[in-house]
Amino acid sequence: DAEITQSPRHKITETGRQVTLACHQTWNHNNMFWYRQDLGHGLRLIHYSYGVQDTNKGEVSDGYSVSRSNTEDLPLTLESAASSQTSVYFCASSELGEGRRGEQFFGPGTRLTVL
Amino acid sequence: AQSVTQLGSHVSVSEGALVLLRCNYSSSVPPYLFWYVQYPNQGLQLLLKYTSAATLVKGINGFEAEFKKSETSFHLTKPSAHMSDAAEYFCAVSDRGGNKLVFGAGTILRVKS
Numbered sequence: 046d047a048e049i050t051q052s053p054r055h056k057i058t059e060t061g062r063q064v065t066l067a068c069h070q071t072w073n074h075n076n077m078f079w080y081r082q083d084l085g086h087g088l089r090l091i092h093y094s095y096g097v098q099d100t101n102k103g104e105v106s107d108g109y110s111v112s113r114s115n116t117e118d119l120p121l122t123l124e125s126a127a128s129s130q131t132s133v134y135f136c137a138s139s140e141l142g143e144g145r146r147g148e149q150f151f152g153p154g155t156r157l158t159v160l
Numbered sequence: 161a162q163s164v165t166q167l168g169s170h171v172s173v174s175e176g177a178l179v180l181l182r183c184n185y186s187s188s189v190p191p192y193l194f195w196y197v198q199y200p201n202q203g204l205q206l207l208l209k210y211t212s213a214a215t216l217v218k219g220i221n222g223f224e225a226e227f228k229k230s231e232t233s234f235h236l237t238k239p240s241a242h243m244s245d246a247a248e249y250f251c252a253v254s255d256r257g258g259n260k261l262v263f264g265a266g267t268i269l270r271v272k273s
Contacts, residue, residue, distance in 0.1 A: 076259055085169070087250055087263040088204075095259065103260075135203055139259065146211075146258035147192040151203030 047072045051136050051152040059160055064123040066155050068136030076139040077119040078149065079103075079111065081132040088135065094119055095141075126159045133157070162187045162253050166264035174272050179223075179238040181267050183251030186232060192254035193234045194261065195225055199247045207249070210234060221245070246271045 049070040058064050070077065075096045080088040090103030092111040100111050108130060110122045123130055133156050137149040167182040185193065193210040208219025215227045221244075225236045234251060251264040 078260075080263075085265055087166075087265040089263075090260065093260065137204075141259070147194065147254040147261065148206055148209060149204075149261060151196075151205070153203050154201075 049152040051155050055156050057158045062126050066121045068119050070138040074138035074140045078137045079121045080135045128159050131159045162262050164251050164264035166267050170268045172270040173241045176240050179241045181236040183234045185253045194252040195236050196250045197247050241271045243271050
């Protein structure tokens with residue numbers, strides 16, 4: 046069955062370190078998204094991609110970067126981790142087709158703690 | 161920019177009672193609207209989706225939502241709550257292209273026995 050996976054599921058790091066969170070989907074979806082979830086804020090969009098070599102900034106992109114070298118993967122990098130980036134991170138994907146437009150499929154999440 | 165407001169960060173109902181979770185959106189163009197559910201320590205799952213085909217949308221697990229353009233609302237209901245419905249529920253609206261989503265802050269539903 047097609048799925049979307051994230052790794053690691055839990056990560057503890059120190060302030061200033063570079064961290065990369067992996068996202069891999071086997072749906073063959075063109076669209077991929079990264080969100081962070083914080084209490085009282087719901088999910089906020091960090092970066093998104095509509096295809097290979099395409100990346101775009103979302104609502105809360107400062108301090109984060111992504112790259113899209115193939116359809117399946119969209120890794121999220123925290124260039125220099127800060128305590129404010131302690132959060133739960135979700136990756137999602139969706140297809141472009143008219144019938145399923147907007148329906149995003151979510152990974153299980155990565156809980157990141159920055160000390 | 162589009163936004164979504166969910167009234168009530170926490171809702172508590174008794175098992176068997178009506179569930180009503182409120183969502184209002186702000187948009188000049190009727191968008192796609194969604195309700196997602198998140199069970200503890202899991203990702204989000206799609207409950208239902210409005211695409212302008214019908215104003216009353218039925219989803220999984222007995223949930224439904226009604227789109228009311230005049231009230232810019234998309235409230236989620238279920239006639240009889242079950243213990244397994246305890247979760248966090250998110251309302252979301254798409255951008256005009258239908259690809260990006262803007263989420264509300266979420267409503268945690270508690271079901272009392």
